[in-house]
Amino acid sequence: MTTHDTSTEAPSEEQIRQMTPEEAMIAGAAIDGVHIVHHRNRFPIPGTKAEKRAERAVALSFTISALAGVAFVVYFCAGKWKWHLPGSPQTFQYYTPVLGGTLAAMMLFLGVGLVLWAKLLMPEEETIQDRHDVPSTPEDKLFAEATLVAGLEDTGLPRRGLILRTMGLAIGAVATVPLVALVGGMIKKPGTQLLHTMYKPDPDMFPDTGGMVPIVDEFWNWIGPDTLEPGGLATVFPGVRKKNQYGYDGLTDASSPTLLIRLRPGQKVKARKGQAHFGWPANNPEYLAFSKICTHAGCPASLYEQQTSRLLCPCHQSQFEVLEDAKPVFGPATRSLPKLPIKVVTDKNGAQRFVAADDFDEAIGPGFWERR
Numbered sequence: 397m398t399t400h401d402t403s404t405e406a407p408s409e410e411q412i413r414q415m416t417p418e419e420a421m422i423a424g425a426a427i428d429g430v431h432i433v434h435h436r437n438r439f440p441i442p443g444t445k446a447e448k449r450a451e452r453a454v455a456l457s458f459t460i461s462a463l464a465g466v467a468f469v470v471y472f473c474a475g476k477w478k479w480h481l482p483g484s485p486q487t488f489q490y491y492t493p494v495l496g497g498t499l500a501a502m503m504l505f506l507g508v509g510l511v512l513w514a515k516l517l518m519p520e521e522e523t524i525q526d527r528h529d530v531p532s533t534p535e536d537k538l539f540a541e542a543t544l545v546a547g548l549e550d551t552g553l554p555r556r557g558l559i560l561r562t563m564g565l566a567i568g569a570v571a572t573v574p575l576v577a578l579v580g581g582m583i584k585k586p587g588t589q590l591l592h593t594m595y596k597p598d599p600d601m602f603p604d605t606g607g608m609v610p611i612v613d614e615f616w617n618w619i620g621p622d623t624l625e626p627g628g629l630a631t632v633f634p635g636v637r638k639k640n641q642y643g644y645d646g647l648t649d650a651s652s653p654t655l656l657i658r659l660r661p662g663q664k665v666k667a668r669k670g671q672a673h674f675g676w677p678a679n680n681p682e683y684l685a686f687s688k689i690c691t692h693a694g695c696p697a698s699l700y701e702q703q704t705s706r707l708l709c710p711c712h713q714s715q716f717e718v719l720e721d722a723k724p725v726f727g728p729a730t731r732s733l734p735k736l737p738i739k740v741v742t743d744k745n746g747a748q749r750f751v752a753a754d755d756f757d758e759a760i761g762p763g764f765w766e767r768r
């Protein structure tokens with residue numbers, strides 16, 4: 397342990413230039429009101445077994461951090477994230493926890509490495525500093541420069557290649573992870589998959605309706621105009637059931653939840669261009685169907701205020717005016733809810749039932765690049 401005398405006179409510029417960085421740092425600190433009361437190099441003899449052990453502990457932490465970063469990137473690209481029908485292996489549920497776990501391990505071990513380095517390898521030092529606010533003199537600037545150089549030497553980095561390399565790996569991983577997370581989702585173009593829902597007509601599956609998809613409720617009941625009271629609303633779905641390889645059937649994606657609304661007597665809709673006939677009856681619609689997926693960020697926009705004829709999205713309070721074809725009138729959404737063209741057909745028992753005359757004629761949900 398060395399204790400430094402802080403009562404010396406300020407050295408001249410020439411004298412400072414003659415000093416080693418450590419001497420200049422200590423002299424500068426004393427003049428600057430920083431009193432080093434205790435300074436001890438933990439390994440005065442370089443290359444001892446204890447020093448190597450400490451160095452390996454730091455390098456091991458940085459290596460684990462780098463490996464966790466690599467694991468994050470690999471799992472981000474290759475991990476299974478898709479939901480499947482019940483009965484199928486639901487491995488998608490591990491996706492987010494694994495990404496979170498690897499990210500946490502990466503940050504944790506980078507931090508552990510830095511702490512171990514400071515605790516095990518950096519010189520032990522205790523300083524006391526007086527407050528002052530005079531402008532810096534040229535000598536002060538030289539002292540500051542010397543302090544930085546001496547600080548770099550104290551880190552031991554110039555002679556600790558292993559730590560330098562493993563820390564570089566860990567910092568590289570930390571820098572790569574946000575890049576992969578931000579850019580990764582944009583690498584593959586979605587193609588046309590976002591432009592279609594399960595309401596797309598299918599003559600093979602629905603020959604009795606000319607391919608038009610039946611509209612069903614959550615219990616898979618084919619619904620008709622008598623289902624809703626005036627001013628009522630129901631969440632409906634395309635009646636398309638698909639089997640998976642385990643024999644379970646149901647909706648295979650979540651793109652199609654729809655709001656079926658029955659207007660109150662006397663209410664009239666100002667339809668968007670080309671969509672005047674999308675409701676039912678086509679010449680004077682009483683029933684309208686809109687995508688339930690908010691065009692802002694994809695929440696279910698399903699709070700319906702009968703009195704004001706507005707649909708509210710609970711996430712960020714967007715409001716859509718139903719009598720103007722679900723045009724956004726408040727909040728962050730900028731695009732109307734897409735409207736589903738509906739018709740009524742007669743089933744084999746003679747009852748009237750709703751079908752989708754066609755798919756939505758625009759993409760549902762939030763905006764994305766290259767939208768048609």
Ligand code: FES
Pocket residue numbers: 690691692693694695697709710711712713714727728729
């Ligand atoms: S998701 Fe609907 S307002 Fe934001």
